[in-house]
Amino acid sequence: MSHDHISVGKRVLDIEARAVNALKDSLDEQFSLACEQMLKAKGRVIVTGMGKSGHVGNKLAATLASTGTPSFFVHPGEASHGDLGMITPDDVVLALSNSGETAEVLAILPVIKRKGTVLIGMTGRPTSTLAQLSDVHLTVAVDEEACPHNLAPTSSTTAALAMGDALAIALLEARGFTPEDFALSHPGGSLGRRLLLKVDDIMHSGDALPAVTTNTSVSDALLEMTRKGLGMTAVTADDGTLAGIFTDGDLRRLLDRDLDIRKASIAEVMVSNPITIAVGHLAAEALQIMESRKINGLVVLDADNKPLGAFNMQDLLRAGVV
Numbered sequence: 600m601s602h603d604h605i606s607v608g609k610r611v612l613d614i615e616a617r618a619v620n621a622l623k624d625s626l627d628e629q630f631s632l633a634c635e636q637m638l639k640a641k642g643r644v645i646v647t648g649m650g651k652s653g654h655v656g657n658k659l660a661a662t663l664a665s666t667g668t669p670s671f672f673v674h675p676g677e678a679s680h681g682d683l684g685m686i687t688p689d690d691v692v693l694a695l696s697n698s699g700e701t702a703e704v705l706a707i708l709p710v711i712k713r714k715g716t717v718l719i720g721m722t723g724r725p726t727s728t729l730a731q732l733s734d735v736h737l738t739v740a741v742d743e744e745a746c747p748h749n750l751a752p753t754s755s756t757t758a759a760l761a762m763g764d765a766l767a768i769a770l771l772e773a774r775g776f777t778p779e780d781f782a783l784s785h786p787g788g789s790l791g792r793r794l795l796l797k798v799d800d801i802m803h804s805g806d807a808l809p810a811v812t813t814n815t816s817v818s819d820a821l822l823e824m825t826r827k828g829l830g831m832t833a834v835t836a837d838d839g840t841l842a843g844i845f846t847d848g849d850l851r852r853l854l855d856r857d858l859d860i861r862k863a864s865i866a867e868v869m870v871s872n873p874i875t876i877a878v879g880h881l882a883a884e885a886l887q888i889m890e891s892r893k894i895n896g897l898v899v900l901d902a903d904n905k906p907l908g909a910f911n912m913q914d915l916l917r918a919g920v921v
Contacts, residue, residue, distance in 0.1 A: 611745040611753070618741040618754040619761045625738045626765075632735045633693075634769050636717050637668060642689030644670040645716075647678065649703045651752040652695040652759065659693070659763035666767050667776040675703040683710050691717045697739070697755045699727020708732055721762060723755055737762055796882040801918045802899045802908025803829060810835055810906055813842050817853070817860035817868060820845055831896045833906040834869045840904045843869035846896065875900050878907050882920045885910075 637644050644663055648656035656672055663670035673682050675694075686692060692711050696704050699722035711718055712732070720733030723740040730736045739762050745753035803809075809827035811820045812835055824832045824847070831846040845865055853860070853868055875898045876885050885897055889912060896911035 614743060614745040615754050615757045618743075618758045621742070622739065622758055622762060622765075625740070629735055629737060630765075630769075633719050633737055633766060634773065636691050636719065636735060637766070637770055638773055640689065640691045640717070642669075642687050642691070644668055644691050644693055645686050646670060646672045646693045646695070647675050647704060647707070648695035649675050649701045651756050652697060652701070655756050655759045655763065656693070656695045658760065659695075659767070662764065662767045663770070666771040667774045668767065668770050675701070675707055678707045679703070683707060686711065686714065686716055688715045691719060693719045693721065694729060694733070695721045695759055696727075696729050697723040697752065697759070699724045699729040701729070704729060721759060723758075737766075796918055796920060798876055798880050798882055798885050798897070798899050798908070798910065799878055801882055801914045801920075802910045803827065803914075804899075804908035808906060808908055809833060811865055812837070813864065813866040813869075815865045817845075817858075817863045817865055820865040821850065821860070829896055829909055829911050831898075831909065831911070832865075833898045833909060834865050835906065841873075841875065841898060841900060841906050842866070843871045844873040844898055845869045848895075873898065877902075882915060882918060886915055886920055889915075 646656040646660040660670045660672040694704050718733045719735045720729045721737045722730050725738050739758040741754040741758050809823050809829055809832035811823050811832055820832055831844055834843040836842040874892055878899050878901055898906050899908040901907050
């Protein structure tokens with residue numbers, strides 16, 4: 600028997616999209632209160648939930664933690680056997696349960712309330728036990744699950760996930776969380792490299808910096824480029840400031856001119872006022888400049904317009920920025 604898998608997939612996506620879209624109408628003062636409680640907490644946001652809600656809670660705790668709100672997940676079953684000691688009065692507990700009647704979650708509520716810890720409930724039933732015992736309640740009710748039997752948690756978990764993301768981003772913006780802050784939570788992998796790596800970290804400096812003076816001959820400048828292997832050289836004035844650059848591309852264009860490279864000075868053929876970048880800028884910024892201007896390398900300048908280093912696209916590739 601054949602099935603129209605594409606039609607089923609589209610139906611599921613339509614149902615879940617409607618569920619998420621409907622959440623906008625449920626956002627009220629309780630959402631603002633939840634954000635305020637999390638913002639003013641001296642401790643952490645402790646997320647808990649059982650089953651599929653627990654999986655969503657795990658993801659939400661990770662999202663909060665990586666966007667400026669210290670948070671971790673506590674399994675409600677383990678909480679009843681010692682892990683409740685992780686929760687303090689300075690924390691905020693965010694408990695997820697679609698029914699609001701999950702036994703493992705309800706079992707730990709008396710201790711949470713006794714500690715005086717703020718309790719935020721996220722349920723699909725505002726009249727449920729969890730909702731009624733919560734200091735703040737977020738409704739994530741859905742009209743139907745995407746499951747044809749209306750049983751498997753699908754739309755409900757998607758709605759809870761979306762509400763969690765709404766909380767995390769609202770808190771992120773309230774804290775003024777920056778890309779640099781985000782990078783400090785993600786130092787590994789390409790994300791950390793793109794957000795933390797600076798041009799200072801990848802540039803060739805000191806003896807490795809290709810540089811000649813304006814009175815250097817073109818042939819000697821080519822030797823400098825060959826020795827340093829960056830496909831370009833900085834050209835400096837008498838006071839050490841950058842006067843221009845000369846690249847492999849400039850050399851190819853030079854071959855069409857009737858010029859004796861052994862006698863001509865680099866000042867005659869260099870590019871004056873080239874595109875550069877200041878020391879301290881992010882490597883990701885350098886990549887954007889190079890891609891938008893269609894150039895293969897950049898000279899790094901200090902505050903006095905003197906060359907400190909240089910790098911090319913291969914250096915960005917090796918550093919994992921590209």
